[in-house]
Amino acid sequence: MEDAYDFGMILQKLRKEKGLTQEQLARKICKESSIISRYEKNLQAPTFETVRAFAAIFNVSMDYLSGMEKRERISAYNLSDEQIVIVNKLISAFRSSNSASNKKLSPESCQLLGEIVEELSK
Structure with missing residues:
Protein backbone atom coordinates (compact mmCIF):
# COMPACT_ATOMS: atom_id res chain seq x y z
CA MET A 1 0.00 0.00 0.00
CA GLU A 2 1.26 3.49 -0.87
CA ASP A 3 2.04 6.07 1.76
CA ALA A 4 -0.58 8.80 1.99
CA TYR A 5 2.26 11.27 1.64
CA ASP A 6 4.91 10.44 -0.90
CA PHE A 7 6.22 13.72 -2.21
CA GLY A 8 8.95 11.99 -4.18
CA MET A 9 6.54 9.78 -6.07
CA ILE A 10 4.26 12.73 -6.85
CA LEU A 11 7.19 14.88 -8.00
CA GLN A 12 8.59 12.14 -10.22
CA LYS A 13 5.16 11.47 -11.76
CA LEU A 14 4.63 15.15 -12.57
CA ARG A 15 8.17 15.55 -13.92
CA LYS A 16 7.80 12.57 -16.25
CA GLU A 17 4.32 13.66 -17.39
CA LYS A 18 5.80 17.02 -18.37
CA GLY A 19 8.65 15.25 -20.20
CA LEU A 20 11.40 16.79 -18.09
CA THR A 21 14.64 15.19 -17.00
CA GLN A 22 15.86 15.70 -13.45
CA GLU A 23 18.49 18.07 -14.82
CA GLN A 24 15.94 20.15 -16.75
CA LEU A 25 13.70 20.44 -13.67
CA ALA A 26 16.68 21.38 -11.51
CA ARG A 27 17.59 24.19 -13.89
CA LYS A 28 14.05 25.55 -13.66
CA ILE A 29 14.44 25.94 -9.88
CA CYS A 30 18.13 26.96 -10.04
CA LYS A 31 19.40 23.85 -8.25
CA GLU A 32 21.72 20.93 -8.98
CA SER A 33 20.14 17.86 -10.64
CA SER A 34 21.21 15.69 -7.71
CA ILE A 35 18.74 17.55 -5.48
CA ILE A 36 15.82 16.44 -7.68
CA SER A 37 16.97 12.85 -7.26
CA ARG A 38 17.10 13.33 -3.49
CA TYR A 39 13.59 14.82 -3.48
CA GLU A 40 12.21 11.98 -5.61
CA LYS A 41 13.77 9.37 -3.31
CA ASN A 42 12.42 11.23 -0.25
CA LEU A 43 15.97 11.60 1.06
CA GLN A 44 15.58 15.34 1.44
CA ALA A 45 12.55 17.59 1.87
CA PRO A 46 12.28 20.72 -0.26
CA THR A 47 11.81 24.15 1.23
CA PHE A 48 8.45 25.91 1.11
CA GLU A 49 9.74 28.14 -1.70
CA THR A 50 10.84 25.11 -3.72
CA VAL A 51 7.47 23.41 -3.30
CA ARG A 52 5.81 26.64 -4.42
CA ALA A 53 8.07 26.69 -7.49
CA PHE A 54 7.15 23.07 -8.30
CA ALA A 55 3.46 23.93 -7.97
CA ALA A 56 3.88 26.74 -10.50
CA ILE A 57 5.95 24.62 -12.91
CA PHE A 58 3.48 21.73 -12.88
CA ASN A 59 0.35 23.88 -12.57
CA VAL A 60 -0.89 22.02 -9.49
CA SER A 61 -1.67 23.12 -5.96
CA MET A 62 0.75 22.77 -3.09
CA ASP A 63 -1.87 20.52 -1.47
CA TYR A 64 -1.64 18.21 -4.48
CA LEU A 65 2.15 18.08 -4.18
CA SER A 66 1.86 17.29 -0.49
CA GLY A 67 -0.54 14.41 -1.13
CA MET A 68 -3.42 16.12 0.69
CA GLU A 69 -5.41 16.74 -2.49
CA LYS A 70 -5.98 13.64 -4.56
CA ARG A 71 -7.30 15.26 -7.72
CA GLU A 72 -5.39 17.65 -9.90
CA ARG A 73 -6.94 21.08 -10.45
CA ILE A 74 -7.45 22.89 -13.69
CA SER A 75 -5.84 26.28 -13.61
CA ALA A 76 -7.18 29.27 -15.54
CA TYR A 77 -3.86 31.07 -15.23
CA ASN A 78 -3.07 33.28 -18.23
CA LEU A 79 -6.43 32.65 -19.93
CA SER A 80 -8.67 35.43 -21.17
Missing part, protein backbone atom coordinates in the same frame (compact mmCIF):
# COMPACT_ATOMS: atom_id res chain seq x y z
CA ASP A 81 -12.16 35.87 -19.74
CA GLU A 82 -13.63 34.42 -22.94
CA GLN A 83 -11.34 31.37 -22.72
CA ILE A 84 -12.32 30.80 -19.07
CA VAL A 85 -16.00 30.82 -20.06
CA ILE A 86 -15.27 28.24 -22.80
CA VAL A 87 -13.27 26.02 -20.43
CA ASN A 88 -16.09 26.11 -17.86
CA LYS A 89 -18.61 25.20 -20.56
CA LEU A 90 -16.34 22.37 -21.70
CA ILE A 91 -16.10 20.98 -18.17
CA SER A 92 -19.88 21.14 -17.85
CA ALA A 93 -20.30 19.40 -21.22
CA PHE A 94 -17.92 16.60 -20.18
CA ARG A 95 -19.84 16.11 -16.95
CA SER A 96 -23.14 15.95 -18.82
CA SER A 97 -21.67 13.58 -21.40
CA ASN A 98 -20.30 11.29 -18.71
CA SER A 99 -23.73 10.99 -17.13
CA ALA A 100 -25.72 10.72 -20.38
CA SER A 101 -26.38 7.46 -22.16
CA ASN A 102 -26.80 9.18 -25.53
CA LYS A 103 -23.33 9.83 -26.96
CA LYS A 104 -24.45 12.04 -29.87
CA LEU A 105 -23.46 15.70 -29.79
CA SER A 106 -26.17 17.90 -28.38
CA PRO A 107 -26.86 21.32 -29.90
CA GLU A 108 -25.07 22.82 -26.88
CA SER A 109 -22.03 20.64 -27.51
CA CYS A 110 -21.97 21.64 -31.18
CA GLN A 111 -22.13 25.31 -30.18
CA LEU A 112 -19.31 24.80 -27.67
CA LEU A 113 -17.20 23.02 -30.27
CA GLY A 114 -17.67 26.01 -32.58
CA GLU A 115 -16.57 28.40 -29.82
CA ILE A 116 -13.46 26.33 -29.16
CA VAL A 117 -12.52 26.24 -32.84
CA GLU A 118 -13.10 29.98 -33.15
CA GLU A 119 -10.95 30.71 -30.08
CA LEU A 120 -8.13 28.48 -31.25
CA SER A 121 -8.10 30.05 -34.70
CA LYS A 122 -7.55 33.59 -33.36
Whole structure:
Protein backbone atom coordinates (compact mmCIF):
# COMPACT_ATOMS: atom_id res chain seq x y z
CA MET A 1 0.00 0.00 0.00
CA GLU A 2 1.26 3.49 -0.87
CA ASP A 3 2.04 6.07 1.76
CA ALA A 4 -0.58 8.80 1.99
CA TYR A 5 2.26 11.27 1.64
CA ASP A 6 4.91 10.44 -0.90
CA PHE A 7 6.22 13.72 -2.21
CA GLY A 8 8.95 11.99 -4.18
CA MET A 9 6.54 9.78 -6.07
CA ILE A 10 4.26 12.73 -6.85
CA LEU A 11 7.19 14.88 -8.00
CA GLN A 12 8.59 12.14 -10.22
CA LYS A 13 5.16 11.47 -11.76
CA LEU A 14 4.63 15.15 -12.57
CA ARG A 15 8.17 15.55 -13.92
CA LYS A 16 7.80 12.57 -16.25
CA GLU A 17 4.32 13.66 -17.39
CA LYS A 18 5.80 17.02 -18.37
CA GLY A 19 8.65 15.25 -20.20
CA LEU A 20 11.40 16.79 -18.09
CA THR A 21 14.64 15.19 -17.00
CA GLN A 22 15.86 15.70 -13.45
CA GLU A 23 18.49 18.07 -14.82
CA GLN A 24 15.94 20.15 -16.75
CA LEU A 25 13.70 20.44 -13.67
CA ALA A 26 16.68 21.38 -11.51
CA ARG A 27 17.59 24.19 -13.89
CA LYS A 28 14.05 25.55 -13.66
CA ILE A 29 14.44 25.94 -9.88
CA CYS A 30 18.13 26.96 -10.04
CA LYS A 31 19.40 23.85 -8.25
CA GLU A 32 21.72 20.93 -8.98
CA SER A 33 20.14 17.86 -10.64
CA SER A 34 21.21 15.69 -7.71
CA ILE A 35 18.74 17.55 -5.48
CA ILE A 36 15.82 16.44 -7.68
CA SER A 37 16.97 12.85 -7.26
CA ARG A 38 17.10 13.33 -3.49
CA TYR A 39 13.59 14.82 -3.48
CA GLU A 40 12.21 11.98 -5.61
CA LYS A 41 13.77 9.37 -3.31
CA ASN A 42 12.42 11.23 -0.25
CA LEU A 43 15.97 11.60 1.06
CA GLN A 44 15.58 15.34 1.44
CA ALA A 45 12.55 17.59 1.87
CA PRO A 46 12.28 20.72 -0.26
CA THR A 47 11.81 24.15 1.23
CA PHE A 48 8.45 25.91 1.11
CA GLU A 49 9.74 28.14 -1.70
CA THR A 50 10.84 25.11 -3.72
CA VAL A 51 7.47 23.41 -3.30
CA ARG A 52 5.81 26.64 -4.42
CA ALA A 53 8.07 26.69 -7.49
CA PHE A 54 7.15 23.07 -8.30
CA ALA A 55 3.46 23.93 -7.97
CA ALA A 56 3.88 26.74 -10.50
CA ILE A 57 5.95 24.62 -12.91
CA PHE A 58 3.48 21.73 -12.88
CA ASN A 59 0.35 23.88 -12.57
CA VAL A 60 -0.89 22.02 -9.49
CA SER A 61 -1.67 23.12 -5.96
CA MET A 62 0.75 22.77 -3.09
CA ASP A 63 -1.87 20.52 -1.47
CA TYR A 64 -1.64 18.21 -4.48
CA LEU A 65 2.15 18.08 -4.18
CA SER A 66 1.86 17.29 -0.49
CA GLY A 67 -0.54 14.41 -1.13
CA MET A 68 -3.42 16.12 0.69
CA GLU A 69 -5.41 16.74 -2.49
CA LYS A 70 -5.98 13.64 -4.56
CA ARG A 71 -7.30 15.26 -7.72
CA GLU A 72 -5.39 17.65 -9.90
CA ARG A 73 -6.94 21.08 -10.45
CA ILE A 74 -7.45 22.89 -13.69
CA SER A 75 -5.84 26.28 -13.61
CA ALA A 76 -7.18 29.27 -15.54
CA TYR A 77 -3.86 31.07 -15.23
CA ASN A 78 -3.07 33.28 -18.23
CA LEU A 79 -6.43 32.65 -19.93
CA SER A 80 -8.67 35.43 -21.17
CA ASP A 81 -12.16 35.87 -19.74
CA GLU A 82 -13.63 34.42 -22.94
CA GLN A 83 -11.34 31.37 -22.72
CA ILE A 84 -12.32 30.80 -19.07
CA VAL A 85 -16.00 30.82 -20.06
CA ILE A 86 -15.27 28.24 -22.80
CA VAL A 87 -13.27 26.02 -20.43
CA ASN A 88 -16.09 26.11 -17.86
CA LYS A 89 -18.61 25.20 -20.56
CA LEU A 90 -16.34 22.37 -21.70
CA ILE A 91 -16.10 20.98 -18.17
CA SER A 92 -19.88 21.14 -17.85
CA ALA A 93 -20.30 19.40 -21.22
CA PHE A 94 -17.92 16.60 -20.18
CA ARG A 95 -19.84 16.11 -16.95
CA SER A 96 -23.14 15.95 -18.82
CA SER A 97 -21.67 13.58 -21.40
CA ASN A 98 -20.30 11.29 -18.71
CA SER A 99 -23.73 10.99 -17.13
CA ALA A 100 -25.72 10.72 -20.38
CA SER A 101 -26.38 7.46 -22.16
CA ASN A 102 -26.80 9.18 -25.53
CA LYS A 103 -23.33 9.83 -26.96
CA LYS A 104 -24.45 12.04 -29.87
CA LEU A 105 -23.46 15.70 -29.79
CA SER A 106 -26.17 17.90 -28.38
CA PRO A 107 -26.86 21.32 -29.90
CA GLU A 108 -25.07 22.82 -26.88
CA SER A 109 -22.03 20.64 -27.51
CA CYS A 110 -21.97 21.64 -31.18
CA GLN A 111 -22.13 25.31 -30.18
CA LEU A 112 -19.31 24.80 -27.67
CA LEU A 113 -17.20 23.02 -30.27
CA GLY A 114 -17.67 26.01 -32.58
CA GLU A 115 -16.57 28.40 -29.82
CA ILE A 116 -13.46 26.33 -29.16
CA VAL A 117 -12.52 26.24 -32.84
CA GLU A 118 -13.10 29.98 -33.15
CA GLU A 119 -10.95 30.71 -30.08
CA LEU A 120 -8.13 28.48 -31.25
CA SER A 121 -8.10 30.05 -34.70
CA LYS A 122 -7.55 33.59 -33.36
